[in-house]
Amino acid sequence: MPSKYSRFDRDALRLLPLSERRSLLGVDVVAAPTASECVHPAFERVAEALGEARRRGAARILMLGAHVLRSGMQRYLFDLMEQGYVDCVAVNGACAIHDFEFALAGRTTECVATYIAQGQFGLWRETGRLNDIVAQGVADGLGFGEAVGRHILESGLPHADLSLFARAYALDIPVTVHVGIGYDIVHEHPNCDGAALGRASYDDFLIFAHAVQRLEHGAVMNFGSAVMAPEVYLKALAMARNADQARGDGQGIRRFTTLVCDMHELPEDFGVEAPRTSAAYYFRPWKTMLVRTVADGGRSYYVRGLHAQTIPQLWTALNGG
Structure with a gap:
């Protein structure tokens, strides 16, 4: 029985070329x-944790909001990946859009x-x-991030050298893209295939959850993602701990480091979550990444600042600056 509700007719849409759009950022921002x-000082401690994680082969996970790329931090991230301080990157759909537009149009x-x-x-x-890139990737058995990275690299887009997705693909580092349908501008387009987006992003979630299974003695960093990062991380950690307990080998996933960098003002004692009556209680990175998931053996750090300040500081700490 068909639905009784009408749907928007995407054939009525008018698409214009990017050449007619006034863009606010160019590759000179990188x-x-x-x-x-x-x-x-928190970055010194996190740098030590990342070095130990690299030695142990534990997970070194970087989670990003799109403003990290808009802030021109790509080359810092490339270097962290190339040195082995990051072995999994998790992003939202907006990151994929900005990365692709930078690579294609500059x-x-x-x-x-x-x-x-x-x-x-x-x-x-x-x-x-x-x-279309994601749909073709699904047909080829790829997740969202891998499909985008492959396309940018193999198509020789003009600014592929500045693409996080392409660099990660070349380094065999997964970039997992976690989308919500209707969140991103490409969902407006007539060629958007919701089933392909869902398949690709869910495959990426499973890739991410697989990385979280190596989180014991590892590290998770979140730069500027208030919803995607804490929520995806929370569910993946639940799955990883559940599977670990089911195996019964007693290893556990408890001793690891979390870092959150954002613009919210948190109290000095951020190891205790805010009361439910406070608006700060609903800042998910605080209660999820800094308190609840590290409560049984982990360590957490918070640094307030712009991405153009915090990422260079982390990079400096890792490079002995």
Whole structure:
């Protein structure tokens, strides 16, 4: 029996080329790694944890919001991956869009206020190619991140050298993309296949959960993701601990390090979660990544600052600056 509800007719949409869009960021925003003059003590401790994790072969997981790429931190991340301090990257759908647009056109980020008023926000023809890339990846048995990285690298896009996805693909490091349907501009496009997006992103979730199974003596870092990172990490950790207990080998996943870098002001004693009556209680990285999941043997660190400040400090700490 068909649905009794009407659906939006995507054939009515008008897509325009990226050449007609005013983009707010160009590849000139991508910075060359430079040592920071001052390094927060937390980054020294995290650097030690990452070094130990690398020696043990434990997970070194980096979780990102899209503003990390918009802040031009790509080359810092490349170096961390190449040195073995990161062996899994988890991102949201917006990261894939900005990474692809940078690689394809050398520019990204539209003025939302301008284009939503014009009814054109997100409806740019070339960006919609991501939908076809993901669908082809699913047909080939790939997850979302692997499909995008493969395409950018093998298609020789003009700025592929600045693509996080392409660099990770070349290094055999998974980039897992965790999307919510309707969150991203490519979901507006007529060629968007919801089944393919769901398949690709769920495969990435399983790849991520597999990485979390190696988290004992490892580290998880979250730069600027208030919802995706803590929620995906929480479910994957539950799965990993459940499977570990089912095996009954007594190893456990308890002794690991978490780092959160964001702009929220947290109290000095962030090891105790905020009361339910406080708005801060609903800042998921705090209660999930800094308190609850490390309560039985882990260590957590929080640094407040812009990505263009915190990532260079981490990089400096790892490079003996």
